[in-house]
Amino acid sequence: MRAKQATGRSSWRRRLAQSLTQFLGPVLGLILLAALFASLSPFFLTESNLANILRQTAFTMILALGQTVVILSAGIDLSIAANAALAACVAALAMTSWGLEWWQGWLLAMGVGILGGLLNGLIIVGFRVPDFIATLGTMLIFRGVALLITGGLPVPSHLGARELTGYLPDQMLWFGYATILGFPILGLIALFLAVFTALILRYTAFGRSVYAVGGNPDAARLSGVSVARTKILTYAFAGLMAGIAGYLLTARLNSANALMAEGEELRSIAAVVIGGTNLFGGQGGVLGTVVGALIIGVLGNGLNLLNVNPFWQRIITGLLLILVVALDQLRRSRR
Amino acid sequence: MGKVVLETKGIEKRFPGTWALRGVDFALEAGEVHLLLGENGAGKSTFLKILAGVYPPDKGEIYLEERKVRLPNPQAAASLGITLVSQELTLVPHLSVAENIVLGRWPRSLWGGVDWAQARTLARSLLEELGLPELDPEAEVASLSLAQKQLVEIARALVRRPKVLLLDEPTSTLGEEEQRLLFSVLRRLREQGVAIVYTTHKLREVFIVGDRVSVFRDGLRVATLGVQEVEGEEALVELMIGHRLTKAQEVHRASEDKVLLEVEGLESPPEVRGCSFALHQGEILGVFGLAGSGHTELVQTLFGLRPRARGKVRLLGREVHLKSPFEAVRQGLAYVPKNRQEALLPFLPPPPNVTLVAVARKPPWGWVHPGWEEGVALELLRSLGLSPLDLVRPARLFSGGNQQKIVLARWLLSGSKVFLLDDPARGVDVGAREEMLRIFRRLAQEGRSLLFISSEPRELLEVAHRILVLRGGRIVAALPRERATEEGLLRAAMMDPTPSSVGKEVS
Numbered sequence A: 001m002r003a004k005q006a007t008g009r010s011s012w013r014r015r016l017a018q019s020l021t022q023f024l025g026p027v028l029g030l031i032l033l034a035a036l037f038a039s040l041s042p043f044f045l046t047e048s049n050l051a052n053i054l055r056q057t058a059f060t061m062i063l064a065l066g067q068t069v070v071i072l073s074a075g076i077d078l079s080i081a082a083n084a085a086l087a088a089c090v091a092a093l094a095m096t097s098w099g100l101e102w103w104q105g106w107l108l109a110m111g112v113g114i115l116g117g118l119l120n121g122l123i124i125v126g127f128r129v130p131d132f133i134a135t136l137g138t139m140l141i142f143r144g145v146a147l148l149i150t151g152g153l154p155v156p157s158h159l160g161a162r163e164l165t166g167y168l169p170d171q172m173l174w175f176g177y178a179t180i181l182g183f184p185i186l187g188l189i190a191l192f193l194a195v196f197t198a199l200i201l202r203y204t205a206f207g208r209s210v211y212a213v214g215g216n217p218d219a220a221r222l223s224g225v226s227v228a229r230t231k232i233l234t235y236a237f238a239g240l241m242a243g244i245a246g247y248l249l250t251a252r253l254n255s256a257n258a259l260m261a262e263g264e265e266l267r268s269i270a271a272v273v274i275g276g277t278n279l280f281g282g283q284g285g286v287l288g289t290v291v292g293a294l295i296i297g298v299l300g301n302g303l304n305l306l307n308v309n310p311f312w313q314r315i316i317t318g319l320l321l322i323l324v325v326a327l328d329q330l331r332r333s334r335r
Numbered sequence B: 001m002g003k004v005v006l007e008t009k010g011i012e013k014r015f016p017g018t019w020a021l022r023g024v025d026f027a028l029e030a031g032e033v034h035l036l037l038g039e040n041g042a043g044k045s046t047f048l049k050i051l052a053g054v055y056p057p058d059k060g061e062i063y064l065e066e067r068k069v070r071l072p073n074p075q076a077a078a079s080l081g082i083t084l085v086s087q088e089l090t091l092v093p094h095l096s097v098a099e100n101i102v103l104g105r106w107p108r109s110l111w112g113g114v115d116w117a118q119a120r121t122l123a124r125s126l127l128e129e130l131g132l133p134e135l136d137p138e139a140e141v142a143s144l145s146l147a148q149k150q151l152v153e154i155a156r157a158l159v160r161r162p163k164v165l166l167l168d169e170p171t172s173t174l175g176e177e178e179q180r181l182l183f184s185v186l187r188r189l190r191e192q193g194v195a196i197v198y199t200t201h202k203l204r205e206v207f208i209v210g211d212r213v214s215v216f217r218d219g220l221r222v223a224t225l226g227v228q229e230v231e232g233e234e235a236l237v238e239l240m241i242g243h244r245l246t247k248a249q250e251v252h253r254a255s256e257d258k259v260l261l262e263v264e265g266l267e268s269p270p271e272v273r274g275c276s277f278a279l280h281q282g283e284i285l286g287v288f289g290l291a292g293s294g295h296t297e298l299v300q301t302l303f304g305l306r307p308r309a310r311g312k313v314r315l316l317g318r319e320v321h322l323k324s325p326f327e328a329v330r331q332g333l334a335y336v337p338k339n340r341q342e343a344l345l346p347f348l349p350p351p352p353n354v355t356l357v358a359v360a361r362k363p364p365w366g367w368v369h370p371g372w373e374e375g376v377a378l379e380l381l382r383s384l385g386l387s388p389l390d391l392v393r394p395a396r397l398f399s400g401g402n403q404q405k406i407v408l409a410r411w412l413l414s415g416s417k418v419f420l421l422d423d424p425a426r427g428v429d430v431g432a433r434e435e436m437l438r439i440f441r442r443l444a445q446e447g448r449s450l451l452f453i454s455s456e457p458r459e460l461l462e463v464a465h466r467i468l469v470l471r472g473g474r475i476v477a478a479l480p481r482e483r484a485t486e487e488g489l490l491r492a493a494m495m496d497p498t499p500s501s502v503g504k505e506v507s
Helices: A002-040 A048-071 A080-097 A101-124 A131-150 A169-178 A183-202 A203-215 A217-221 A227-253 A264-274 A287-306 A310-334 B043-053 B074-079 B097-101 B115-128 B148-156 B177-191 B202-211 B232-241 B295-302 B325-330 B350-354 B355-358 B370-384 B402-413 B432-443 B457-463 B486-494
Strands: B004-015 B018-029 B033-038 B059-064 B067-069 B082-084 B163-166 B195-199 B214-217 B220-226 B258-266 B272-280 B286-289 B312-314 B333-336 B416-422 B447-453 B466-471 B474-480
Touching: A002 A287, A048 A080, A048 A203, A048 A287, A080 A101, A080 A131, A080 A227, A080 A264, A101 A131, A101 A169, A101 A227, A101 B416, A131 B097, A169 A183, A169 A227, A169 B074, A183 A227, A183 A287, A183 B325, A183 B355, A203 A217, A203 A227, A203 B350, A203 B355, A217 A227, A217 B355, A264 A287, A264 A310, A287 A310, B018 B043, B018 B059, B018 B195, B018 B214, B018 B220, B018 B295, B033 B043, B033 B177, B033 B202, B033 B355, B043 B082, B043 B163, B043 B195, B043 B220, B043 B232, B043 B370, B059 B074, B074 B082, B082 B148, B097 B115, B097 B148, B097 B466, B115 B148, B148 B163, B148 B177, B163 B355, B163 B402, B177 B195, B202 B474, B214 B232, B232 B432, B258 B295, B258 B447, B272 B312, B272 B447, B272 B474, B286 B295, B286 B432, B286 B457, B286 B486, B295 B416, B325 B333, B333 B402, B350 B355, B350 B370, B350 B402, B355 B402, B370 B402, B432 B447, B432 B457, B447 B457, B457 B486, B474 B486
Parallel strands: B033 B195, B033 B214, B082 B163, B163 B195, B286 B447, B286 B466, B333 B416, B416 B447
Antiparallel strands: B004 B018, B004 B059, B059 B067, B214 B220, B258 B272, B258 B312, B466 B474
8 A cells, every 4th residue: 555655646747857858849949049139129018019929929839739638639720710711700790790699609600610620630530631731732722711701801891791780799809808917818718728628638539549540549449448439529620620720810800800810820830849749649738739839839939020021020030949849850750 | 509790898878867788798690599588678679679779888899800980870780780670660561572682682683773583583583592482573572471571581691691590479470380480490590500589478489499498587688508408498498587476376266157258149241250158257268279260350340340150249248339449449349450550549647547548438427537537546556556657658668568557547447347358468578478368267256258379389278267269250169178288279279179088168
């Protein structure tokens, strides 16, 4: 009995140490980056700027959470930003043309997102289309459908494809700017979703199946895990996150349009990878993704403060992504 | 013989957490076949890889023909005449035999292109040299048998005319017939003065092709003997594990009347062509067959991995139609695949590996309590003797025998009554194998039933109550333990049955 307790306790400590070392790289990187910008710009550490970073990062972070679950199961969702835009457009149209309440719009956005995700999952599992191709296709489809239903115009707009009967609800717009004790509510929602995702991954049978399918699909299948069901659920989860992200982005921009969040699918993948999750599945987690998204957010914000040409920002983010993966490969080969 | 080709002094190698080699002195003579034996983790494979330049040693010196050499990478070793044929085949499947043999060493034509005519001639002459004139240089490698691929791999190594040929467990995937072919190739090379080193787990081979044998234990070379000096396999095993083996225990009796798994006329063409047998409670039913006899496919069909064309399966008294592992697991079947890598979650520690089946049976929203997971994993793995009993280390870092224990624990937790084991002790070392057989015996004693495929007749003779022999997808013999011999099994598996040699009680 005593031996059992000892093993239990020491393994708890070692596990903590292990997860810390796993995410040590990204966390250190974030701290260094923040220290660098703090020393270069007096504005960086101001309360309003930090709140701004959280607000800017929230959207990427929420998409990246969905992307994390998909990537952990060795998939990839290129349609996640398009799905967010479609969900945002449908919800915005419903609220401005049919007069849906803010919360009904929220639910609708989540519903559309989940449907889009399920579609991805069914195409991948049902027709054995590789994840990359399937979601590349639905990315185009979601954008196209969003363009069709909005007529290519922002929502709300007086020139819209639907008759405008109202504007976006005030309660919805509140989410875009409100703060609680100085914390932007957008950031709080993103952090809440991060905890939610982490709990699912760590403590549910679904979360375990995600790691199993991503780490070794053969082992998962031979152990009675339904690989098909797991994959479909991961894409549905990514769709759910896309729906929420689309709704919140609309709230912040005060309008939705079919081409919003373009390129965000790649930023979400970058956040996941910078956060240390293995692009081939089975290894990594939410904490890394949160840090990865923050790194991307801090980098953009800091370069802005330093008046770096925004064209350069893309180059620097790209270099960072490559550097992170190269360092990770180096670390692996040393072992 | 007698001239030393390759010599090492004080080779040391550390990996994170383990000391793989602790000062190895070794000498290889021209024209000898030198076998390296040792349990998994004893250091023999690491040593081979250091000789081939795959790993640099931390300390120590290597001499080739009395000149000190450095082997920073496999290319450097190859250019000095040391070539490794590794366990993983490295052929390009959709190229021809000839193209594979000359890969990277293409004979050049006048214009700088590849001279394919010369390449084919070269390939053919190498194959003839190996005694394989019937192998077509034009054949696509993907169409060859595993053994043929291995021989092509050796032919490729010979393009460079090596002085030293290193083989890492060349026989582990070969059937009896194929091994014989490999051995004749090795003898031929030996006559040409090539020095050959190879690692194996099959002790018999020492007496078949070996000139000398070195035994590794815990990162040290503990003995080197000429084959004439070896006093039987037992002596080698003692050197490998460092103490005397305990004799096999008597097998307990299985229940005569209670049948847990009944199979009638099972067919899954072309590999499985009509198998009928019954597995009793508490019984270990051995299955023996050569590669390609259909034994693997038989259990795959039972586990729902292959479509069943015809036949009935009754599990725990109920007729079942299993179309996927998903269903098989939910009906209480356990399956340990031939390849351990197919069963493990490599990045995760033992607890989630142990609970995988139990968790897979829950609905997606089902909760996995970490305290419960740790507890059951610890208890089961301790009872199976996982060592080290480390619940944090990723599963891929455990040895083969320990990985197999983790997989077994998974099925014990799920409460499976019927175990389908496909060569579970393949490639694990002697000590671990003994331990595994003990575990199987215990599982049967506790009332579970085991269908136990093995490529080693001796394993079956040690634990099985009855042994089925498969050939061409059919059960050609069913022998009770008392009547089975190693020779009898091999004969039934290889030769056309004469009426007298076939067991009558194919139940």
